[in-house]
Amino acid sequence: MKPYPFEYTRVSSLEEAVTLLQREDEPRIIAGGQSLVPILAMRLAAPSRLIDIGGLSALRGIERRGDVLRIGALARHAEVMASAEVAEAVPLLARAISHVAHPAVRNRGTFGGSVCLADPAAELPAVCTALGATFEVFGSDGLRTIPAREFFLDIYETALAPDEILVAAQLPVACPKERFGFEEIARRHGDFAIVGLAVRARMEGTLFAELDLCFFGASPRPVLAQNAARAVIGQELTDETQQAAVSALTADLDPQEDAQADAEMRLHLAGVLLKRRLAEIAGKERQQ
Amino acid sequence: MSEPRQSVSLTVNEERHDVTVPNRKHLADILREDLGFTGVHVGCEHGVCGACTVRIDGAITRSCLVFGVQADGAEIETIEYLSAQSETRDLVDTFVAENALQCGFCTPGMVISAAALLAETPDPTREEVRAYLSGNYCRCTGYQAIVDAVMMTAAGRRAAKGERA
Ligand SMILES: Cc1cc2nc3c(=O)[nH]c(=O)nc-3n(C[C@H](O)[C@H](O)[C@H](O)COP(=O)(O)OP(=O)(O)OC[C@H]3O[C@@H](n4cnc5c(N)ncnc54)[C@H](O)[C@@H]3O)c2cc1C
Ligand code: FES
């Protein structure tokens, strides 16, 4: 469990990081290292140089800016979990974050690291996709933004160019008519999910006016189950609409087999999560 | 390729050490091999077992998931120091009294993690203890005695506070 040798630079500006990304043969950014160090220990990657962005204060902080909450790429999972701003402005994230890893890992792992790793079973990419977040990235042409829904391409693959760095995520602040749901099935608390679901809904009375269902661990990337959502949008939750939504998941998801579960089990569990979360959201609305 | 190295300054258990280390050497190996803190146990070396847990700048961290070069300037506390501090001494004693260890390999990481839990949540439920310690593997005890020891320490601290009040 020893990595291949590598050069190491702790950069003091984004520009310096971009220059190194362009100059090196096999550069790799390191943020919290909580995913990258295991990858290196198992020799699944052999970077020529690690570019440590941990000292860039421009990438830190969690800040409310009007109707978005801006989370710096270096915000640690533990900070997100402890943040009163997050709890108030983005309740879906507040619910999801305690499922990310274990306390010692949350003390170092960063929001940006989780987004850029793009593990298909990770919680934060799914939350960003469900909410329609926007990512700020910095590269040789300066700053640009990428919608979360166009960012996650495949297993460990994102829309980030090789010389780009994630700077921050902008998550829309929740409005009063919105409802959120989050659940995952994992063998142990803190493990990556076998299957998980992050939901954003807007209700009009008992009708689902808007519905975003983002599954993770159920496809090679976090996916919005649009067919399932269409089966419910504009309607009340009944046995029929619920069943139609569950049936539609076959068209929405592309579950893979791994050591934890086969594709059929993942599809089944996705249906179980969908039923439970829709019922919770519809139930909340009726109580009012 | 010759081995790239850098010199780093680490404060370990309140004492400063300057060492030159290979970039790829993780903090657990540096603490054990270069500085002699063998209470830092190395199990899996890829972040899953928790045996190498130490405190870095006050926060519990897996020392196998931090390269020494990333920790330049950090303040590190290991079990050698923490087990003598009042915030963990009672936990260690209760682990011993309750047979919460057999081979003891997981114990330094368990104790440091449990101490962090009790600092955040002085009155945890058994489920909270299990969830918090879910990242620390024990291959001997079956966890029951570990959870017992953490619960008893929490109860003992509350009782002690009650007596003083
Ligand atoms: C035991 C264990 C359990 C875990 N369980 C979970 C879990 O349940 N759910 C979960 O989501 N995660 C889990 N993780 C992973 C953890 O959340 C990581 O913190 C996270 O995936 C990566 O964040 P990091 O800051 O550590 O990134 P790093 O490991 O430093 O980097 C990860 C990747 O992102 C790139 N990168 C990092 N920051 C940037 C940036 N700003 N711009 C461009 N590229 C960047 C790196 O080059 C690398 O490829 C677990 C980890 C461990 C060790
Ligand atoms: S040795 Fe560090 S977590 Fe296992």
Ligand code: FES
């Ligand atoms: S006591 Fe042996 S691993 Fe826990």
